[in-house]
Amino acid sequence: MNSVEATGKTVEEAIEAGLKILGVEKDCVNVEILEEPSRGLFGIIGTRQARVKLKLKLDAKQLAEEFIKDVCSKMGLDVSVQHEKRGEYHYFYINGRNLGILIGRRGETLDALQYLVNLVVNKRLSKVGNRAKIILDAEGYRKKREKTLIRLAKKLSEKVKRTGTKIVLEPMNPQERRIIHSALQGDEKIQTYSEGVEPYRKVVIAPRNNERSAQ
């Protein structure tokens, strides 16, 4: 059941009644008032109950944006959020002042918020069998980081070719590892793979000719 109509003496009571039927909290629904209540004449003739329609919020964009803004405001940050859908991914670009604390060291705070927003949104969407993948960026951090990682990957791959020995990078999250792998994918003289267990999984850049001995 994604939507429900309910009535009550007041709009608030009608909403309460509807929420009970759906079994959710008020922040999970969009409210549409179909009819305002009317006391009528002397409270006898022409009395009318309030009628509302409650629709479960099932829009990934709306759910994510509200959560991001809510959390940021509780962190004392005033932010604006832009949304873009690319393929199956929802990108949210967060802008505002003092976003350094929202990014954190190596993006760890941004990653934490991204992890939680995915959980919160998908918890709601899973009720109707939907899923959304959400990626957050703040002040262009991820784009900058991507450029840095590509530069690092190229530089280290040259070193591997020169010295003929493999290089193990520092631990990275799956998205960052993917950037390294795809940056070096076309290079036939080297190979890349990951080793170790999350969250300490690392990318290894190794020469391709001693494939066997490298592993």
Next chain:
Amino acid sequence: MKELVETLARALVDNPDKVVVNEVEGEKSVILELKVADEDMGKVIGKQGRIAKAIRTLVRAAAAREGKRVVVEILQ
């Protein structure tokens, strides 16, 4: 800070009305005690504590801004 923990926990659990956060002022740090319904414990801890870690990371970031040390404890 207390409100931040409440917001995060309420969004994650199935019983938001059972979320309670107590602020205990220590000498140098503030302890935020988070309580949720028994069946929601997993929703605020996560596999290998991943959700709890994310909550703590956000709280730490917000606290750093105010120059405070804040500890989030999840109580049974």
